[in-house]
Amino acid sequence: MPxxxxxxxxxxxxxxxxxxxxxxxxxxxxxxxPLCDQFSGDILLKPIVASSGKDISHWFNEETKDLKTHVDIITGCIFPYTPMGRFVHVPPSCPRSDWPNNFGIPWWKDEKYLVGVLSKKTRHIRIINTLTLQEQTVEVCAEETMNDILKRYLPYNSHASSYTWKYFGNNLDMNKTLLENGINDESEDFFELRMDEDEFLPPISLYFNDDLTES
Structure with missing residues (x-):
């Protein structure tokens, strides 16, 4: 498994x-x-396109992992709940001969579209290159290891692997998360104290190892 x-x-x-x-x-x-490309021009694609870049968890039942349902007040039948209108792979409210139902797995159950996991909590950190004195603020996922964070930093420094990563002088374990490395998330404390969290971002210092990696 990747x-x-x-x-x-x-x-x-x-x-x-x-x-x-x-x-x-x-x-x-x-x-x-790929789904948008397959159904390009189809009116049933409109709710999906309108929701692109957004979270649509409110369309789903957390227990069944399927679309929420409602009872049609006219027919008394149970149908998928589609707050933005019927979309691709959702059956029509009445029997129709022009609706193909041989598509197999509906897109919301098809793992071929899966690309990753949405972070439950993100954090901002300061990464300071002690060689060049350049500093970047990077948004990272709390679940990520330092190696994952290193990959996020590569656009700023393609040789990031050639540095030792430290927090207040202590070497960081690149296979552990920020929290596992003792870098606590104090955002809630700052919120309660009405302090600007951005002024107290955890500083991670990079020290060059003199073994330049290939870009």
Whole structure:
């Protein structure tokens, strides 16, 4: 099994057009771009496109992991709950001969669209390159290891692997999370004290090892 990849809500929000359509629900992130391409021009795609880049967990029953349902007041039949209108793979409210139901697994149950997990909590950290004195603020997922965070930092420094990562002089275990490395999340404390959390972001210092990695 490949390692789990975590995404921040802002990362999901960046994929918000039909050709690059991501959505999240029930804690997971899905790339529905192939579905949008398959049903391009179909009116039933409209609710999905309108929700691209957003979380649609409110469409689903957390226990059944399926769409919520409601009882039609006219027919008394149970139908999927679609607050933004009927969408792809949802049956019509009345029997119709023009609706193909041989598509197999509905998209919301098809793991082929799954790309990762939505982070339950994100954090901002300061990464300071002691060689160049450059500093970046990076949003990371609390569930990520330091190696995952290193990958997020690569756009700023393609040789990040050639540095020793430290927090207040202590080497960080790159296979552990921030919390496991003793870097506590104090955001709630700052909120209660009405202090600006951004002014007290945990500083992670990078020290060059003189073994330059290939880019």
């Amino acid at each position: 390692p789990t990849r975590y995404f921040t809500p802002s990362e999901v929000a960046a994929h918000n057009v039909p050709s690059d359509c991501w959505i999240s629900y029930l804690g997971k992130v899905y790339d529905l771009s």
